[in-house]
Structure formats: structure tokens, C-alpha cells
Amino acid sequence: PPSILPKVANALTEEIESLLPALLPSQACFQTRENVRERVEALLPSRGPTTFPDGTRLRVFGSSANNFGNDAADLDMCVTFPDSSPLPAGSSGEMIEALASLLEANGMEDVVARPTARIPIVLFREPGTGLDCDISVENPLALRNTQLLHEYSRVDPRVRALAYIVKHWARARKINNASGGTLSSYAYILMVLHFLQTAAAAVPSTPDTPCYAPLVPNLQLLPPDWKGNEMDRREQMQGQRQLPRQLVTHPLEGMDVDTYFYTEPPSEEQGQPNGQRSLLREYAARNKASVGELLVAFFWYYSWEFDYRDLVLSVRLGGAMKKERKAEEDGWAVNSRLAIEDPFETWYNVTHFLKEGKHRHIRQEFARAYALCVEEAMGEGATEAGAEG
Numbered sequence: 235p236p237s238i239l240p241k242v243a244n245a246l247t248e249e250i251e252s253l254l255p256a257l258l259p260s261q262a263c264f265q266t267r268e269n270v271r272e273r274v275e276a277l278l279p280s281r282g283p284t285t286f287p288d289g290t291r292l293r294v295f296g297s298s299a300n301n302f303g304n305d306a307a308d309l310d311m312c313v314t315f316p317d318s319s320p321l322p323a324g325s326s327g328e329m330i331e332a333l334a335s336l337l338e339a340n341g342m343e344d345v346v347a348r349p350t351a352r353i354p355i356v357l358f359r360e361p362g363t364g365l366d367c368d369i370s371v372e373n374p375l376a377l378r379n380t381q382l383l384h385e386y387s388r389v390d391p392r393v394r395a396l397a398y399i400v401k402h403w404a405r406a407r408k409i410n411n412a413s414g415g416t417l418s419s420y421a422y423i424l425m426v427l428h429f430l431q432t433a434a435a436a437v438p439s440t441p442d443t444p445c446y447a448p449l450v451p452n453l454q455l456l457p458p459d460w461k462g463n464e465m466d467r468r469e470q471m472q473g474q475r476q477l478p479r480q481l482v483t484h485p486l487e488g489m490d491v492d493t494y495f496y497t498e499p500p501s502e503e504q505g506q507p508n509g510q511r512s513l514l515r516e517y518a519a520r521n522k523a524s525v526g527e528l529l530v531a532f533f534w535y536y537s538w539e540f541d542y543r544d545l546v547l548s549v550r551l552g553g554a555m556k557k558e559r560k561a562e563e564d565g566w567a568v569n570s571r572l573a574i575e576d577p578f579e580t581w582y583n584v585t586h587f588l589k590e591g592k593h594r595h596i597r598q599e600f601a602r603a604y605a606l607c608v609e610e611a612m613g614e615g616a617t618e619a620g621a622e623g
């Protein structure tokens with residue numbers, strides 16, 4: 235980014251720090267959600283139609299479990315069946331219809347079943363808390379991508395800070411609504427992680443920080459016995475062949491999907507008194523950028539730098555790949571719109587529904603945000619920064 239940016243970044247960092255507490259979830263947030271989960275889970279077996287065998291569980295995914303949620307977010311849940319028992323008869327669509335009747339009979343409000351969606355789902359509101367909830371059936375990849383995002387959130391406090399601010403900005407600008415044709419929260423978090431894996435290495439762009447230091451590594455390419463050393467790209471690619479596999483069967487496509495990623499035991503830096511030192515925290519610490527600097531650079535990167543026309547954004551690769559390759563391998567349409575590969579369902583474009591008009595609108599929002607930072611830097615912000623030297 236141009237060198238005027240550090241002038242505004244300090245003020246932004248301060249503002250972000252004062253705004254963050256209001257964006258983070260309250261103490262009660264998780265307990266409230268856990269109570270709702272338990273209450274709804276208790277409805278599942280025995281009492282309803284015999285669709286759900288004993289041992290059927292309800293599990294939380296999405297922002298209530300990925301460390302990027304807040305009190306206003308919906309509660310995403312999915313039904314999982316016990317390993318030992320055969321899958322219950324009937325399609326997930328039929329199970330969703332059975333679930334909808336069960337929920338309605340037990341006092342849940344505004345129950346809407348979508349049994350024919352790509353991922354069949356039932357939506358409802360829990361009357362006690364007013365929480366908007368949804369339930370899908372056997373969605374193991376969503377549980378895994380929730381855990382992957384959670385693991386990235388633990389790398390460094392700046393990951394969460396940037397992600398919360400970006401979600402806040404996207405909501406304020408009304409470009410965070412997948413059913414309205416803009417982008418899901420999931421897509422924004424993947425954009426944040428891609429930026430932190432790549433372009434964040436050049437932030438801050440001052441001569442005294444010339445080292446190449448991304449803020450987060452590629453967790454899908456780190457071996458379980460990672461020693462915290464910097465691995466170059468070739469080493470990482472070679473390492474990938476020896477990585478353990480963690481296979482999950484895709485509920486729709488039927489094939490096994492590798493969902494391995496590196497996880498670290500809780501560390502002292504992450505608030506665990508008896509934990510080890512965090513190798514991930516040490517990795518991130520080599521990047522000295524403030525959250526304000528990262529936010530300005532994030533806007534700059536998606537305004538001017540990311541090559542939407544030729545590249546698919548890939549957190550799995552810690553970078554990007556050519557659109558032509560994705561078209562050959564997975565039949566993706568070649569166009570100039572934002573394309574984001576799912577970290578596990580690699581054939582799936584997280585932004586496949588994005589139309590040209592919305593794509594352009596979102597890019598304009600990035601450019602507007604960046605332009606505001608520049609204006610601020612050249613106006614009052616520059617004067618203040620000048621006075622501070």
C-alpha cells in the first residue's frame with residue numbers, strides 16, 4: 235500500500251480497539267446457545283416419529299462455534315447420527331420435514347422447512363431467547379470448516395479483530411447477505427484468512443520491516459509435529475504428501491474428503507495457565523502490523539491488488555490458482571467475478587451465486603472504504619500524524 239497509509243492506521247487501530255468489545259459475544263452468549271441446543275436435542279429421539287435413532291445428537295457449527303460470532307448471530311445446528319447405527323431410512327429432505335413437525339409441535343416459532351435445498355434445512359425461532367436457529371442433517375464438512383476457522387482464530391488476536399471489523403463493515407454496507415446475492419460471512423472470513431496468509435506479509439510497508447512475514451500460516455499444509463519453523467512453498471508442498479489424512483464422507487457426493495489441518499494444544503499465550511508456548515503465536519509475532527494497518531491493507535488488496543479475473547482465492551493453498559485450471563478440473567465458469575474455493579469441498583465455489591452487478595458493487599465498496607482511509611490520511615489524519623511526527 236502507498237506510504238501515506240501508516241498515518242491513518244494508528245487512529246484506526248485505536249478506533250477498532252474501542253469498537254471491538256461491543257462486537258464480541260457477551261459472557262452469556264454461549265450458555266444461552268448451549269441451553270437452546272440441549273432443549274432442541276432433547277426433542278429428537280423417542281418422542282417424534284421414529285426417524286431419529288437413540289444417540290442422535292445436535293451439534294453447533296457456524297459463527298456460534300467458529301470464534302467469529304456474536305449475540306446477534308443465528309444459531310446453526312446439525313443433526314448427527316451415532317457411528318454404530320445405520321443411517322436412518324429416508325432422505326435428509328424427509329428428515330427435515332419430520333423435524334419441522336417436531337419443532338412446531340413443541341412450541342418453536344416461525345418454523346420453515348426447506349426440504350429440497352442443496353443442503354435441506356429447517357429454520358425457526360426459539361421463543362424463550364428469540365434466537366433465530368437453523369438445523370440441517372448430517373453436515374460433517376460444515377462442522378470441520380467451523381473447526382478450521384476456529385483454529386485460525388487462535389493463531390493471533392489480530393485475526394479475530396480484523397475478521398470482526400470486516401464483518402461489521404460488510405453488514406453496515408449491506409453486502410453480507412448470501413440470500414440477497416452478496417457474500418456470506420463464511421466468504422468474508424475466507425477472504426480475511428487469504429489476505430493474512432499472503433498480502434499481510436507486506437504490511438506495514440515501511441523500509442524497517444522488509445522481512446516476508448505472513449500473519450497466519452497455511453494450517454492445511456503444516457505437519458502434526460510442526461516445529462514452528464518457516465517452511466518455503468516447495469517444502470510445504472512436499473510435506474503435504476506425508477501429512478495424515480482425516481477423511482470425512484461427503485453426505486451428498488458420497489466421496490471421501492480429506493479434512494486434515496494442524497491443531498495446536500491450548501497454550502499459555504491463549505490463556506491456558508498450564509499450556510505450552512504457542513508456536514502459532516510465535517509465527518504470527520514475526521509480522522508486526524497493527525490491526526489498523528491490516529484493515530487499510532485489506533481494503534487496498536481487494537480494491538486494487540487481487541486478480542479477480544484470473545485467480546481463484548484458495549485458503550487451502552495459502553494463495554490462489556488459475557481460473558483456467560479450475561475450469562478444466564472442476565468445470566467452473568470462467569468469468570471475472572470473485573471466486574473462492576472451499577477449503578475442503580475444493581470443487582465448490584463459495585461465491586458461485588455472485589452476479590456481475592453484485593460483484594461490481596462489492597468491489598466498489600472495497601474501493602470506497604480504501605478511498606475513505608486515504609482521504610482521512612490526507613486530511614485531518616495527516617495533520618495529526620504530522621504533529622505526532
Ligand code: GTP
Pocket residue numbers: 295296297298300302303304307308310375376377379380418419420421576579582583584585
Ligand atoms: P453469521 O451467522 O453471519 O455470524 O456467520 P456464520 O459464520 O454462521 O456464517 P454463515 O451463516 O455464512 O454460515 C454458517 C456456516 O455454514 C459456516 O460457518 C460454514 O460452516 C457453513 N457454510 C456457509 N456457507 C458455506 C458454503 O458456501 N460452503 C460450505 N461448504 N459451507 C458453508
Ligand code: MG
Pocket residue numbers: 296297298307308309310
Ligand atoms: Mg450463522
